[in-house]
Amino acid sequence: MSSSSSNKYSILLPTYNEVQNLPIIIWLLVKHMNESGHPYEIIIIDDGSPDGTLEAAEQLQKIYGSDKILLRPREKKLGLGTAYIHGIKHATGNFIIIMDADLSHHPKFISEFIEKQKTGDYDVVTGTRYVGTGGVHGWDFKRKLVSRGANLLTQILLRPGVSDLTGSFRLYKKDVLETLIKSCVSKGYVFQMEMIIRAREKNYTIGEVPITFVDRVYGESKLGGSEIVQFALALLYMFATT
Amino acid sequence: MTKLMEWVLAAGALGAIWLALLTNTVENSLVKDHFKLLLLSPIIFVVLFGLFSLALVLYRVFTFNNCDEAAVELQKEILEAKEDLKRLGFKFKE
Ligand SMILES: Nc1nc2c(ncn2[C@@H]2O[C@H](COP(=O)(O)OP(=O)(O)OP(=O)(O)O)[C@@H](O)[C@H]2O)c(=O)[nH]1
Ligand SMILES: [Mg+2]
Numbered sequence: 001m002s003s004s005s006s007n008k009y010s011i012l013l014p015t016y017n018e019v020q021n022l023p024i025i026i027w028l029l030v031k032h033m034n035e036s037g038h039p040y041e042i043i044i045i046d047d048g049s050p051d052g053t054l055e056a057a058e059q060l061q062k063i064y065g066s067d068k069i070l071l072r073p074r075e076k077k078l079g080l081g082t083a084y085i086h087g088i089k090h091a092t093g094n095f096i097i098i099m100d101a102d103l104s105h106h107p108k109f110i111s112e113f114i115e116k117q118k119t120g121d122y123d124v125v126t127g128t129r130y131v132g133t134g135g136v137h138g139w140d141f142k143r144k145l146v147s148r149g150a151n152l153l154t155q156i157l158l159r160p161g162v163s164d165l166t167g168s169f170r171l172y173k174k175d176v177l178e179t180l181i182k183s184c185v186s187k188g189y190v191f192q193m194e195m196i197i198r199a200r201e202k203n204y205t206i207g208e209v210p211i212t213f214v215d216r217v218y219g220e221s222k223l224g225g226s227e228i229v230q231f232a233l234a235l236l237y238m239f240a241t242t
Numbered sequence: 243m244t245k246l247m248e249w250v251l252a253a254g255a256l257g258a259i260w261l262a263l264l265t266n267t268v269e270n271s272l273v274k275d276h277f278k279l280l281l282l283s284p285i286i287f288v289v290l291f292g293l294f295s296l297a298l299v300l301y302r303v304f305t306f307n308n309c310d311e312a313a314v315e316l317q318k319e320i321l322e323a324k325e326d327l328k329r330l331g332f333k334f335k336e
Binding site: 017052136152159217 | 249317319327
């Protein structure tokens with residue numbers, strides 16, 4: 001590892017009420033990143049979770065060291081998009097990995113993302129639940145139907161060349177992520193879709209790695225019916241403007 | 243060019259061809275023999291496309307990988323992580 005040793009990976013972990021998941025995800029991250037040997041740091045961006053997520057994060061920082069675990073909390077819940085921006089500001093790596101802290105995204109895939117990135121010097125590598133060995137656990141028929149239907153509709157209307165648009169387990173070159181975030185207008189759940197569409201628009205190269213997605217074990221799911229409406233509006237917006 | 247523009251252009255081009263055939267601007271015996279089919283062809287096309295999409299979505303729903311092993315493995319890792327973290331002095335919130 002001569003040429004790659006200068007790479008550093010900053011893992012952004014936005015949390016809101018993840019007190020049960022955070023210690024597990026950190027433990028898994030440290031385990032897999034240490035095994036892979038890549039230099040890394042984990043940046044936890046907690047938005048004033050009332051359940052004590054930040055206290056758990058502080059304990060973890062003591063255990064694993066403040067060079068590995070960085071805490072960049074904010075006062076109140078300000079949303080995912082700005083959480084990433086906030087996290088990037090403090091990131092020292094040249095690559096950024098974004099993932100959910102709710103154990104849906106398994107850290108074991110990160111080394112596959114990194115290897116994939118190297119094979120084609122990709123600007124973005126995104127996890128995909130829809131091809132190859134990828135998949136989901138814990139979804140009922142209805143959720144699968146909505147997900148597959150929305151995905152096909154998006155493929156037909158936008159032809160993005162990427163199979164999973166709404167996934168949020170990705171690796172970005174740092175400057176690419178900064179540029180993309182700046183060009184995104186949407187908030188919340190559809191933000192991930194806009195990010196990847198903008199990446200295509202700007203001719204960034206995108207690689208894909210199949211991932212397994214295990215629905216959250218602990219904590220509240222924030223997915224509701226309004227997400228479908230949000231998604232449809234965002235899709236039409238992208239259709240008409242990109 | 244936006245995706246919307248692409249769709250409008252493609253639909254416009256196909257529509258123009260369809261209208262030209264229909265109004266016999268292009269003389270063609272085949273059109274005379276199958277006029278009704280030609281008249282209904284846009285609807286037929288849309289319906290077929292819809293049915294194909296529906297079948298594709300259903301196929302993909304039923305073949306959606308369930309990742310049962312990944313879930314089982316995660317459960318094991320959660321237990322392992324908790325034990326190890328306790329050993330390292332982490333205090334879990336009850
Ligand atoms: N800092 C911060 N993190 C957030 C915010 N909203 C969600 N998160 C975190 O972002 C990640 C993804 O959010 P989720 O609630 O899992 O969203 P989801 O995956 O679409 O839906 P479910 O897993 O079904 O709840 C998790 O790690 C959350 O804790 C926020 O406003 N601020
Ligand atoms: Mg989640």
